[in-house]
Amino acid sequence: MATPKIISARFDEKKAHTLEGYLALGGYATLKKLFKMKPDEVIDEVKRSGLRGRGGAGFPTGMKWSFIPKNTDKPKYLCVNADEGEPGTFKDRLILERDPHALIEGILICCHAVGIKTAYIYIRGEYDFPLARLGAAVKEAYANGYLGKNIKNSGVDVDVVIHRGAGAYICGDETGLIESLEGKKGQPRPKPPFPAIVGVFDCPTVVNNVETISALPWIMTNGADAYAAIGTEKSKGTMLFSISGMVERPGVYEGAFGVNLWKFIEESTGGVKGGKKLKAVIPGGSSSAILTAEEARNVNLDYESIAATGAMVGSGAIMVFDEDTCVVEALEVVLRFYAHESCGQCPPCREGTYWLYEIVNRIRTGRGRPEDIDLMLAICPDMLGRTVCVLADSAAIPAASYIKKFRSEFEAYIDKANPPERKLHPGGINFEARAL
Amino acid sequence: MSHARHAIAPSGKPFAFSPDNEAKFAQLLPKYPTKRAVILPALWLAQEQEGHITVEAMEYVARRLEQPAVAVFAVVEFYTMFKTEPTGKHHIQLCRTLSCWMRGYQDLQGLIERKLGIGPGEKTPDGKFSFELVECLGSCGTAPMMRMDDRYWENLTVEKLERIVDACNQGRDPAGEDH
Numbered sequence: 004m005a006t007p008k009i010i011s012a013r014f015d016e017k018k019a020h021t022l023e024g025y026l027a028l029g030g031y032a033t034l035k036k037l038f039k040m041k042p043d044e045v046i047d048e049v050k051r052s053g054l055r056g057r058g059g060a061g062f063p064t065g066m067k068w069s070f071i072p073k074n075t076d077k078p079k080y081l082c083v084n085a086d087e088g089e090p091g092t093f094k095d096r097l098i099l100e101r102d103p104h105a106l107i108e109g110i111l112i113c114c115h116a117v118g119i120k121t122a123y124i125y126i127r128g129e130y131d132f133p134l135a136r137l138g139a140a141v142k143e144a145y146a147n148g149y150l151g152k153n154i155k156n157s158g159v160d161v162d163v164v165i166h167r168g169a170g171a172y173i174c175g176d177e178t179g180l181i182e183s184l185e186g187k188k189g190q191p192r193p194k195p196p197f198p199a200i201v202g203v204f205d206c207p208t209v210v211n212n213v214e215t216i217s218a219l220p221w222i223m224t225n226g227a228d229a230y231a232a233i234g235t236e237k238s239k240g241t242m243l244f245s246i247s248g249m250v251e252r253p254g255v256y257e258g259a260f261g262v263n264l265w266k267f268i269e270e271s272t273g274g275v276k277g278g279k280k281l282k283a284v285i286p287g288g289s290s291s292a293i294l295t296a297e298e299a300r301n302v303n304l305d306y307e308s309i310a311a312t313g314a315m316v317g318s319g320a321i322m323v324f325d326e327d328t329c330v331v332e333a334l335e336v337v338l339r340f341y342a343h344e345s346c347g348q349c350p351p352c353r354e355g356t357y358w359l360y361e362i363v364n365r366i367r368t369g370r371g372r373p374e375d376i377d378l379m380l381a382i383c384p385d386m387l388g389r390t391v392c393v394l395a396d397s398a399a400i401p402a403a404s405y406i407k408k409f410r411s412e413f414e415a416y417i418d419k420a421n422p423p424e425r426k427l428h429p430g431g432i433n434f435e436a437r438a439l
Numbered sequence: 440m441s442h443a444r445h446a447i448a449p450s451g452k453p454f455a456f457s458p459d460n461e462a463k464f465a466q467l468l469p470k471y472p473t474k475r476a477v478i479l480p481a482l483w484l485a486q487e488q489e490g491h492i493t494v495e496a497m498e499y500v501a502r503r504l505e506q507p508a509v510a511v512f513a514v515v516e517f518y519t520m521f522k523t524e525p526t527g528k529h530h531i532q533l534c535r536t537l538s539c540w541m542r543g544y545q546d547l548q549g550l551i552e553r554k555l556g557i558g559p560g561e562k563t564p565d566g567k568f569s570f571e572l573v574e575c576l577g578s579c580g581t582a583p584m585m586r587m588d589d590r591y592w593e594n595l596t597v598e599k600l601e602r603i604v605d606a607c608n609q610g611r612d613p614a615g616e617d618h
Contacts, residue, residue: 166479189517
């Protein structure tokens with residue numbers, strides 16, 4: 004069965020980003036039906052669809068909504084997480100650029116279901132063009148009665164505010180995003196209380212990823228059963244996979260869950276660039292554990308199968324290493340990222356990411372000591388589950404997996420008698436150890 | 440947290456929103472239930488107005504939003520896109536994270552260093568270019584890439600980047616070289 008296009012259906016339509024183009028393709032058609040439904044019926048529909056959050060955590064969306072208290076005097080808020088920042092992820096950007104009205108329609112569905120009147124879209128600061136497209140779409144939606152007061156005579160009011168971030172990976176964490184939206188440093192909050200109870204401006208808050216929200220119009224149009232029929236028992240529907248690295252045709256590809264991981268990559272992108280051999284695959288963003296070529300060829304692409312390998316589907320960011328890609332330097336790049344992006348409030352993260360980076364840097368630059376590899380492996384467990392958010396885990400999990408699965412490459416850097424030949428970009432730029 | 444910065448000295452130049460930004464600022468206030476939440480959007484206005492954010496602008500934003508100055512300073516320090524010093528006319532943000540690393544951002548950095556004579560964090564003496572290495576910009580499918588002049592430049596090669604830089608140097612619109 005060919006994979007149905009749910010999220011990416013309109014990506015190749017030149018005018019889908021305009022209201023006229025979106026309407027011509029059947030956009031906003033769910034609203035008539037939607038406003039006749041009771042909020043609880045909408046939540047049930049989304050629950051039955053099995054839709055899970057596409058930002059990285061994979062939490063069931065309908066269940067998340069049902070945690071919002073029904074009887075509260077406080078306003079409720081929706082925060083749409085468009086702070087796409089997990090290295091390797093570039094799919095929300097396509098939705099924002101090419102299909103922003105699907106996001107707005109999804110926002111209306113969520114707001115009606117949960118009783119929300121204000122939605123904030125938190126978009127990463129560097130996304131100039133997506134911001135322009137989204138801004139134009141919101142403006143058009145207001146001008147034509149799809150946002151604002153009494154939307155299409157339904158009695159429903161929804162306002163959308165676009166809030167621009169300013170360059171901080173940590174604001175993609177849901178409570179980091181909330182802190183940032185409140186005008187503070189984006190330092191995540193301890194949970195509980197969860198955002199559903201005490202979220203932005205101390206009010207009940209739903210935080211959902213762009214892709215999650217954009218799946219809603221299709222689900223409401225075609226029904227929960229149609230969505231749930233795609234994929235596997237626990238991983239239902241489709242997901243956008245951002246595939247990059249050493250493949251022939253990098254890009255965003257929509258896929259149904261349950262297919263073989265490597266087959267999906269190969270069929271979508273044409274396989275490893277230049278006919279080289281496959282070395283490894285990162286299946287779900289740089290926070291994920293790495294898969295060897297053999298593992299990648301033998302695992303199915305769904306939440307449970309990938310999790311069973313110790314890796315994760317995450318945000319669907321697949322990165323492919325060819326035979327020439329140096330795993331030691333790759334880990335250095337990954338750890339430098341997390342050391343740079345640590346918000347600094349939890350010592351195991353602030354210190355742990357820094358020291359892991361320092362150590363792998365000295366290994367890669369020929370200053371490593373034989374005991375350094377085990378030292379790194381000893382640091383990793385002390386960074387797991389000990390901090391307010393998962394940034395520390397996001398550094399420790401790949402570090403431990405790269406070392407365990409490619410230990411000989413690390414040892415080669417320490418073996419002074421036989422220094423490894425650097426095939427990728429010989430004579431490339433040396434990283435400055437301290438210039439994070 | 441990302442950058443340990445030095446204490447920032449006042450510029451000696453007073454700051455106030457331009458009439459345009461004053462109007463935009465007035466529109467921002469009703470969108471949020473607290474004044475503190477307007478700090479980031481107000482700082483964006485200040486940065487767009489002057490190209491960077493001076494101490495005076497931070498104090499101004501704090502006053503306008505009835506916040507302690509330190510609340511605004513802390514935000515400016517935390518977010519990498521808020522600049523406390525003027526950047527070059529063309530500010531090059533070259534991505535160095537995984538996919539851009541695999542696809543050879545190193546060669547692009549080499550070109551910038553050779554051709555413009557500046558490393559990360561530096562500015563050319565004529566003020567035309569400044570350069571920084573940044574983390575993942577969400578454009579991994581078109582790596583290597585950079586952000587410059589408020590837009591992305593994707594699928595870069597050394598040759599293409601050289602054409603873009605040349606266009607900037609010759610006062611032409613570099614967009615013509617984005618192919």
